[in-house]
Amino acid sequence: MAESAPLLRVYRFTPIEGSNPSLSATPVWIGLLLMVLVLCSGCENKPENNIQWQLPLQAPEDVHQSDLHAVLPEWAAAREGHIDLVFLHKNTARKSLVSVVKGQVVSFESWKIRVLGLAQGLRVKSGAFLDDKSVHNAAAFVELLRDDKLMYRGWLYQEFPELFGLDDAGWKVWLKSVNIQPVLLERK
Numbered sequence: 001m002a003e004s005a006p007l008l009r010v011y012r013f014t015p016i017e018g019s020n021p022s023l024s025a026t027p028v029w030i031g032l033l034l035m036v037l038v039l040c041s042g043c044e045n046k047p048e049n050n051i052q053w054q055l056p057l058q059a060p061e062d063v064h065q066s067d068l069h070a071v072l073p074e075w076a077a078a079r080e081g082h083i084d085l086v087f088l089h090k091n092t093a094r095k096s097l098v099s100v101v102k103g104q105v106v107s108f109e110s111w112k113i114r115v116l117g118l119a120q121g122l123r124v125k126s127g128a129f130l131d132d133k134s135v136h137n138a139a140a141f142v143e144l145l146r147d148d149k150l151m152y153r154g155w156l157y158q159e160f161p162e163l164f165g166l167d168d169a170g171w172k173v174w175l176k177s178v179n180i181q182p183v184l185l186e187r188k
Contacts, residue, residue: 076129076131079102084098086098086173086174086176087171087172087173088174089171090170102117110146114143116142117140119131119137122135139156140155140175144173151168157175
């Protein structure tokens with residue numbers, strides 16, 4: 001059987017007599033340094049390119065946020081039912097559940113709560129609020145007053161309690177549940 005060739009060959013470089021091994025690497029270092037300088041100098045000669053922004057500099061208006069002058073849709077005002085709100089006192093981490101029937105004013109500590117409208121499935125289309133029963137997004141249009149000062153007026157959403165609602169320094173308020181009474185049809 002013939003011997004196979006070795007898989008790894010080791011080469012040894014022996015310095016030439018009278019040469020300095022550290023000087024033989026000098027041309028390589030000089031070449032690398034010149035290449036870096038040439039590449040970097042090309043960057044300085046380029047003209048400044050201003051960026052054309054595609055997005056507006058200010059955020060678009062959020063139709064879900066509180067608007068102290070928000071208009072309540074007629075269909076929402078016609079609904080009857082009640083809601084459960086959770087009040088979280090941030091300093092003590094105490095949570096309280098408050099039930100409010102639409103049309104009544106309920107007092108809780110320094111708060112006054114009033115439910116003005118209800119929706120089974122709230123969605124927004126072209127800036128208008130619609131009640132769409134195919135959308136699972138129950139909501140309530142509420143007014144929250146603290147010490148008789150209006151703090152929040154707008155929609156609270158059951159499915160997105162952490163995104164919308166009152167959030168001030170001392171309190172976080174969110175909607176836990178919405179219960180809408182079925183509409184009874186009159187017989188003629």
